[in-house]
Amino acid sequence: MTGLLECVAGEMVAPARPDLAGLVHWAGAAAQPIHRWFRYREGFSPALITSLGLGRRILDPFCGSGSIMVGAAQQGRASVGIDVNPLAAFVSRVKLSPLGDADVAAAAAFLGGFEAAASGVEPWPEPGLRSASKVFEPRIFDAVLRMRALIEQRATSAAQRDFLLLAWLSILQEVGSYFKEGNGIKYRNRKRRKDGYVARPDGQWQLERFGADQEGFVFAALRAKLTEMLSDVPAWQRGTWSGQRVIEGDALEETGRLCTGSFDSVLFSPPYANRFDYFESQKVELWFGGFVDSYEALGGLRKRSLRSHLGAALDSAVVDLPDVEALIARIDPASYAVRMRVPALIRGYFSDMATILRRCRHVLVPGGQCCVVVGNSAYGGVIIPTDQIIARLGLDAGFGEAAVVPVRHLTVAPQQRNELAGREGLMRESIVVLS
Ligand SMILES: C[S@@+](CC[C@H](N)C(=O)[O-])C[C@H]1O[C@@H](n2cnc3c(N)ncnc32)[C@H](O)[C@@H]1O
Structure with a gap:
C-alpha cells in the first residue's frame, strides 16, 4: 500500500500494550456489579478510564451499554454518552438511574x-418480529410474555418497571432458542x-437445554437475574449518578450540539468496519x-447508524479520502x-469517522485527549488498517499527535487465512490515542 502504511509504521505505531487486552472486550466488565446486568457483547471495560488516564468530564459518543458512564459515576466523574440504538440507551439509562428505597423494596417484592401470579395474567401481545415463534419454544414464549405482562401490572413507577424490564430483557437469550453469534443470531437446534452445522434431534435439545419444566426454566432465570441485580443495589449507593447523561441519537449529529470545550476526555469504541449489524444480532431484544x-x-x-454494515445509508455523502481510495x-x-458494496461501506465508514473526530476535537478542552478502541478488518485479501487510518484522520481533524497502540490480535476467519498469510499481525485491536 502506498503512503499510509509507510507513514504510520514509521511514525504512529507505538509499542503494543498486551496488558490492556482484557479491557477492550466485554469480559473486562462481565462480572462486575451493575455492568453485569445486561450482556452487551460489544462492550468494553470501565477500567480503561484509569488505564488511559481520562479526565473528570468524559464523552463516549458510542456508549452502548454505558460501561464508561457507570465507571465514571463510580469514580466521581461526569459523563455524556450517546447511542443510536434505543436498546443500548435504555440499558445505560437504567444502570445510571439508582432506584429509591421504595422502588427497591417493590422490585424485591416482585420476587415473592x-x-x-404468572398464570393469572393475560400474556403481553406478541411482537411483530417475523421469527418470533422460532426464537422461543411455545411454552417458553408464553411464559416470557406473561412475565412481561406481570411486570407492567405490578410496577407502580416507571423506574421500577424499567429495572424489572431490564432483568427480563437480559434473560431472553438465555431462555431463547437462539444466541448471538458473529453477524446475527444462530439457533440452538x-x-x-x-x-458445518448439524441438526439436533427435536425434543432432545430442548430437554437438554431447558429441562422438562420450561416455564420453570424461565422463572428461575428471571429470579436469578433479579436477585443478582438487587444484590448490586448497594453499589448504586456509592457514586455520583446525577452527573451522567445519556442521549439517544446519532453521534454524528449529537456531538455537533454539545458545547465547545466541555470535555476533558473522549473515549469510544465505534462499531468496526466489519459488516456486523447490531440491529440484526439484537433484533429479539429490540x-x-x-x-x-x-x-x-x-x-x-x-440507516441512522454508523456506516459499518451493509444496511446503513451507504448512498449518503462521503468525503474524499485518497488513502482510503x-x-x-x-x-x-x-x-x-465488491459485489456486496463493501467499497461504499469503507468510504462511508471513514467519512463518518472523519466527521466524528472533528466534532470530538471541537468539544474537547485544549490539550484534551481522544481515545478510540477499534479493530482492523480484511476484505478480499486486503487488510483495512482502521486504527492507522483513524490516527491519520485524527491529525486531519486538528489533533497534534496520534499514536496507534496495538492491544491484541484478532482471529482471522479460516477462509481468509491463506490470503492474509504473513500479514496476520495487522489484524489487531488497538487504542488510537489522539491529543
Ligand atoms: C462497540 S459498541 C460500544 C460498546 C460500549 N463501549 C460498551 O461498553 O457497551 C458501538 C456502539 O455504537 C452504537 N452506534 C452505531 N452507530 C451509531 C451512531 N451513528 N451514533 C451513536 N451510536 C452508534 C451501536 O449501537 C453500539 O452500541
Whole structure:
C-alpha cells in the first residue's frame, strides 16, 4: 500500500500494550456489579478510564451499554454518552438511574411469588418480529410474555418497571432458542461441527437445554437475574449518578450540539468496519422490548447508524479520502466483497469517522485527549488498517499527535487465512490515542 502504511509504521505505531487486552472486550466488565446486568457483547471495560488516564468530564459518543458512564459515576466523574440504538440507551439509562428505597423494596417484592401470579395474567401481545415463534419454544414464549405482562401490572413507577424490564430483557437469550453469534443470531437446534452445522434431534435439545419444566426454566432465570441485580443495589449507593447523561441519537449529529470545550476526555469504541449489524444480532431484544414495532422502524435505525454494515445509508455523502481510495482500489473488483458494496461501506465508514473526530476535537478542552478502541478488518485479501487510518484522520481533524497502540490480535476467519498469510499481525485491536 502506498503512503499510509509507510507513514504510520514509521511514525504512529507505538509499542503494543498486551496488558490492556482484557479491557477492550466485554469480559473486562462481565462480572462486575451493575455492568453485569445486561450482556452487551460489544462492550468494553470501565477500567480503561484509569488505564488511559481520562479526565473528570468524559464523552463516549458510542456508549452502548454505558460501561464508561457507570465507571465514571463510580469514580466521581461526569459523563455524556450517546447511542443510536434505543436498546443500548435504555440499558445505560437504567444502570445510571439508582432506584429509591421504595422502588427497591417493590422490585424485591416482585420476587415473592411471581411464578404463581404468572398464570393469572393475560400474556403481553406478541411482537411483530417475523421469527418470533422460532426464537422461543411455545411454552417458553408464553411464559416470557406473561412475565412481561406481570411486570407492567405490578410496577407502580416507571423506574421500577424499567429495572424489572431490564432483568427480563437480559434473560431472553438465555431462555431463547437462539444466541448471538458473529453477524446475527444462530439457533440452538443446530450444533456447530468442524465441517458445518448439524441438526439436533427435536425434543432432545430442548430437554437438554431447558429441562422438562420450561416455564420453570424461565422463572428461575428471571429470579436469578433479579436477585443478582438487587444484590448490586448497594453499589448504586456509592457514586455520583446525577452527573451522567445519556442521549439517544446519532453521534454524528449529537456531538455537533454539545458545547465547545466541555470535555476533558473522549473515549469510544465505534462499531468496526466489519459488516456486523447490531440491529440484526439484537433484533429479539429490540422487538420484544418494544424498542421497534415495525420493519420500517428497524430499517430507520440501521440507516441512522454508523456506516459499518451493509444496511446503513451507504448512498449518503462521503468525503474524499485518497488513502482510503488507494486501499479500495486494491480490492479485487470481481470479489464477493465488491459485489456486496463493501467499497461504499469503507468510504462511508471513514467519512463518518472523519466527521466524528472533528466534532470530538471541537468539544474537547485544549490539550484534551481522544481515545478510540477499534479493530482492523480484511476484505478480499486486503487488510483495512482502521486504527492507522483513524490516527491519520485524527491529525486531519486538528489533533497534534496520534499514536496507534496495538492491544491484541484478532482471529482471522479460516477462509481468509491463506490470503492474509504473513500479514496476520495487522489484524489487531488497538487504542488510537489522539491529543
Ligand atoms: C462497540 S459498541 C460500544 C460498546 C460500549 N463501549 C460498551 O461498553 O457497551 C458501538 C456502539 O455504537 C452504537 N452506534 C452505531 N452507530 C451509531 C451512531 N451513528 N451514533 C451513536 N451510536 C452508534 C451501536 O449501537 C453500539 O452500541
